Amino acid sequence: MTPSPATPDTVAIELNAVLVALTANQPQVLTLDDGALLPSGPFATEHPTLQSGVRAWVERQTHHPLGYVEQLYTFADPNRPASDGQRRVVSISYLGLTRERLSAGPRDPEWRSWYRYFPWEDWRTGPSPLVAQSILPRLATWAEGADASARRDRQQRIQMTFGDGLENWNEDLVLQRYELLYEAGLVPEAKAREAKSAGADPVPGMPMRHDHRRILATGIARLRAKIKYRPVFFELMPPEFTLLQLQRAVEALAGRPMHKQNFRRLIDQQGLVEPTGGITSEARGRPAKLFRFRREIVLERAVAGTKLPLSRPL
Amino acid sequence: MTPSPATPDTVAIELNAVLVALTANQPQVLTLDDGALLPSGPFATEHPTLQSGVRAWVERQTHHPLGYVEQLYTFADPNRPASDGQRRVVSISYLGLTRERLSAGPRDPEWRSWYRYFPWEDWRTGPSPLVAQSILPRLATWAEGADASARRDRQQRIQMTFGDGLENWNEDLVLQRYELLYEAGLVPEAKAREAKSAGADPVPGMPMRHDHRRILATGIARLRAKIKYRPVFFELMPPEFTLLQLQRAVEALAGRPMHKQNFRRLIDQQGLVEPTGGITSEARGRPAKLFRFRREIVLERAVAGTKLPLSRPL
DNA sequence: ATAAATAATGCTCCCAATGAGCATAAGGAG
DNA sequence: CTCCTTATGCTCATTGGGAGCATTATTTAT
Numbered sequence: 001m002t003p004s005p006a007t008p009d010t011v012a013i014e015l016n017a018v019l020v021a022l023t024a025n026q027p028q029v030l031t032l033d034d035g036a037l038l039p040s041g042p043f044a045t046e047h048p049t050l051q052s053g054v055r056a057w058v059e060r061q062t063h064h065p066l067g068y069v070e071q072l073y074t075f076a077d078p079n080r081p082a083s084d085g086q087r088r089v090v091s092i093s094y095l096g097l098t099r100e101r102l103s104a105g106p107r108d109p110e111w112r113s114w115y116r117y118f119p120w121e122d123w124r125t126g127p128s129p130l131v132a133q134s135i136l137p138r139l140a141t142w143a144e145g146a147d148a149s150a151r152r153d154r155q156q157r158i159q160m161t162f163g164d165g166l167e168n169w170n171e172d173l174v175l176q177r178y179e180l181l182y183e184a185g186l187v188p189e190a191k192a193r194e195a196k197s198a199g200a201d202p203v204p205g206m207p208m209r210h211d212h213r214r215i216l217a218t219g220i221a222r223l224r225a226k227i228k229y230r231p232v233f234f235e236l237m238p239p240e241f242t243l244l245q246l247q248r249a250v251e252a253l254a255g256r257p258m259h260k261q262n263f264r265r266l267i268d269q270q271g272l273v274e275p276t277g278g279i280t281s282e283a284r285g286r287p288a289k290l291f292r293f294r295r296e297i298v299l300e301r302a303v304a305g306t307k308l309p310l311s312r313p314l
Numbered sequence: 315m316t317p318s319p320a321t322p323d324t325v326a327i328e329l330n331a332v333l334v335a336l337t338a339n340q341p342q343v344l345t346l347d348d349g350a351l352l353p354s355g356p357f358a359t360e361h362p363t364l365q366s367g368v369r370a371w372v373e374r375q376t377h378h379p380l381g382y383v384e385q386l387y388t389f390a391d392p393n394r395p396a397s398d399g400q401r402r403v404v405s406i407s408y409l410g411l412t413r414e415r416l417s418a419g420p421r422d423p424e425w426r427s428w429y430r431y432f433p434w435e436d437w438r439t440g441p442s443p444l445v446a447q448s449i450l451p452r453l454a455t456w457a458e459g460a461d462a463s464a465r466r467d468r469q470q471r472i473q474m475t476f477g478d479g480l481e482n483w484n485e486d487l488v489l490q491r492y493e494l495l496y497e498a499g500l501v502p503e504a505k506a507r508e509a510k511s512a513g514a515d516p517v518p519g520m521p522m523r524h525d526h527r528r529i530l531a532t533g534i535a536r537l538r539a540k541i542k543y544r545p546v547f548f549e550l551m552p553p554e555f556t557l558l559q560l561q562r563a564v565e566a567l568a569g570r571p572m573h574k575q576n577f578r579r580l581i582d583q584q585g586l587v588e589p590t591g592g593i594t595s596e597a598r599g600r601p602a603k604l605f606r607f608r609r610e611i612v613l614e615r616a617v618a619g620t621k622l623p624l625s626r627p628l
Numbered sequence: 629a630t631a632a633a634t635a636a637t638g639c640t641c642c643c644a645a646t647g648a649g650c651a652t653a654a655g656g657a658g
Numbered sequence: 659c660t661c662c663t664t665a666t667g668c669t670c671a672t673t674g675g676g677a678g679c680a681t682t683a684t685t686t687a688t
Binding site: 558599 | 636638
């Protein structure tokens with residue numbers, strides 16, 4: 001058909017993006033096709049860099065500038081040959097942060113809270129009931145279905161990644177948790193591939209096509225880990241904000257609540273923000289001072305590191 | 315010439331590896347061509363995974379198993395078209411840890427201490443004199459050669475990455491430091507490209523071809539960051555070792571000295587090791603107990619995290 | 629032998645970071 | 659005027675980690 005019979009060591013590059021924004025205290029992700037896909041596009045070789053390639057089609061598709069871009073992972077999917085049936089596809093995924101939402105029409109590029117895909121990851125109002133009620137029991141059943149040594153192994157992994165449903169929750173382990181559920185056949189994506197373990201019905205949470213939910217998990221995990229030592233949330237905030245808004249933003253990303261006074265102490269200890277002089281009383285309660293990020297410090301912390309009151313399990 | 319006129323969106327994949335081992339308290343890296351290159355090979359599409367591709371040619375080339383493999387970064391070099399002059403090359407680099415050294419003959423695959431490439435990164439015996447004597451002065455000169463605003467910017471970056479030559483050294487910033495030197499035209503690799511800044515002669519440290527020294531810097535940085543929260547040094551140690559040997563290993567990687575008593579406290583607090591019962595008096599001084607890693611805990615920490623007395627600057 | 633150097637170990641002290649809460653101030657809604 | 663909600667200031671207790679003293683056990687030098 002095509003004039004080029006695709007030499008063996010030649011592949012096509014596909015770029016995937018996890019684009020994150022914050023709206024109404026929800027961490028939003030840009031999706032396509034009714035939420036089933038992450039935006040992705042080919043790497044056109046005229047781009048000098050991979051990053052510039054990403055930026056190009058993302059901005060073309062969303063009409064919004066990307067604040068921060070970071071490479072996530074490169075993956076050669078053995079089960080997804082290119083459409084021409086010849087070349088292998090290597091997908092390179094990126095995490096992108098953007099400040100504003102797509103002003104788009106009703107359809108296609110659509111922002112969705114990432115907790116629709118990973119409802120068990122939201123512990124902002126305390127331990128997610130999903131874990132104790134729905135996930136742990138099914139995982140336990142799965143663990144039972146193995147012989148002694150494998151069972152012990154599975155049980156330990158469950159404990160390490162999901163804790164006990166009330167304590168020992170480590171919000172960074174997004175990817176490990178998804179992979180465990182996948183392996184246990186508790187997400188629809190897994191069942192598609194393995195006709196065998198038709199047993200358990202899936203855990204709540206919207207699936208995606210291909211490995212896109214896995215990529216999303218990777219992005220969330222990376223972002224959650226990152227905010228603990230780099231002030232990247234800066235990229236997601238409007239130019240002015242109150243400290244509570246900032247706290248809610250971090251909580252949205254981390255998926256767990258934080259102590260208000262300690263959060264404030266940490267933030268201004270590090271000199272990350274400065275008051276603009278303005279005051280707002282949009283919310284109820286006592287009016288709050290408005291702040292902005294301090295450019296110099298943010299640049300400095302970009303290399304030196306930040307701290308957030310997020311670390312210990314519980 | 316070739317029957318396939320290479321369609322535009324087609325690229326060739328090249329795999330690069332930073333292979334690390336520890337010998338005689340030196341962090342060793344496998345190199346080729348008299349130390350000028352990192353091992354690299356093509357990604358043959360018959361491999362199901364990228365990782366398996368890496369493992370395959372690494373083990374073929376070195377005849378040693380890879381303990382731990384981790385993806386580093388994917389990079390499309392705009393300046394290095396494939397040899398056929400048509401396809402773009404995308405290189406995917408990996409970090410690999412191995413316990414044993416190549417038993418190889420005198421030549422080619424050769425292990426070299428990574429401090430030959432980055433001598434300023436070795437602070438194990440205190441502040442590296444190179445930084446204060448050789449690097450900081452030249453960087454200062456470089457900063458002077460810019461107008462006011464850019465100068466301030468450069469000075470801040472110098473301070474952030476190199477500190478002041480005595481304190482505020484952050485061992486993780488290997489890549490940032492290399493990139494700064496590159497930008498300042500203080501490494502030979504940079505001069506090759508820019509004929510202009512022929513000024514300063516380069517800083518000590520052996521260069522590599524292409525961007526391989528940059529990839530190496532990425533690997534070192536990743537490893538240094540990693541040992542602080544994952545017990546990966548486990549992959550580099552022999553089955554039995556003394557606590558001092560373990561400490562020296564970590565110091566070799568981190569490039570800075572550690573407090574002996576505190577190191578021990580931390581290690582056994584976390585239950586990472588257990589005594590084998592053996593005792594050694596290979597070195598001078600009081601004989602030391604031998605330890606081995608505790609498999610269960612190591613697996614557990616692989617997900618949950620570890621601690622090392624490495625964090626603060628100074 | 630004896631002294632000196634090198635390592636292994638045990639323990640104490642101190643300080644900075646941080647998790648938790650109490651208390652007070654300042655607006656808006658009924 | 660009272661209650662509710664949020665902003666802010668401060669205190670307290672705990673802990674993790676940095677430093678260093680002291681002691682013990684061996685090898686090496688004199």
